[in-house]
Amino acid sequence: MASVHKEFHVDATPDQVWDVLRDYGAVHERLVPGFVTDTRLDADTRTVTFADGTVVAERLVDLDPVSRRVAYTVVGGSLHPSHHHAWMQALPEAEGGTRFVWHTDVLPDALAASIAEFVEHGATVMRTALEAAATQSRGVHEVTR
Template identity: 40%
Template sequence: MATVRVETVIEVPAERVWEAVADVGAVHRRLLPGRVLDARIEDDERILTMPDGSQIRELIISVDHDDRRLAYAVVEGQKLPLTYHQASFQVFGEGPRRSRLVWLTDVLPHAMAPAVRARTERGIVEIKNVIEGSPEPR
């Protein structure tokens, strides 16, 4: 199994980054607006609607507030020809005003890792820009 790891430093406190990541039903507003049109939660699954109308169903495996870690697996609607896709986000504090966001993705077949890497590299930059551009809560 291939593992793709991408990470970025975000100039926002870890608590705020985690708040956005852990809000699993709001990925379309808080992390990837434009890339994800809508998101809804049904039991332990998140259904993402993409701008072209296609849907991706993800099983939410864990939302661990103590470790600031979200794990999920794509179970239906994958656009790439993958037989396995599980990923996690983890947020680490790097001082009072910045954090590190790490996105790990395990995929099969191995040969698809470069395509997954390209998508996650674009995605993490988009996430960073959205979070850094979001106003602080009052």
């Protein structure tokens, strides 16, 4: 089984990141706008449409507010892995901000390279969106004081 693991720093609090990450049905609006163009939620499964036309059905496995972790598995769509399980987590960093962790396990191994490209591009979009949301949140708090 191949694994793709990505970690990056986000200039936002873990709670600010979690507020976006936990919104499972709105990844196209909040977490990766432009990278994902549409998300439709039906019970515990979201259908995600990526900018390149790839459509994937992802079933929610875990949404844990204590650990600020979301886990999901691919159950259908135009990507055809025999196994795809991923999780994302927002962890506090000692010097401030958030360590964002995104881990994916996939079979067959041959899909790892294309998944790694998706993760790399998606991580760049995520960091930008998460930091923009945190900046906007800080601005709202400043105005209301």
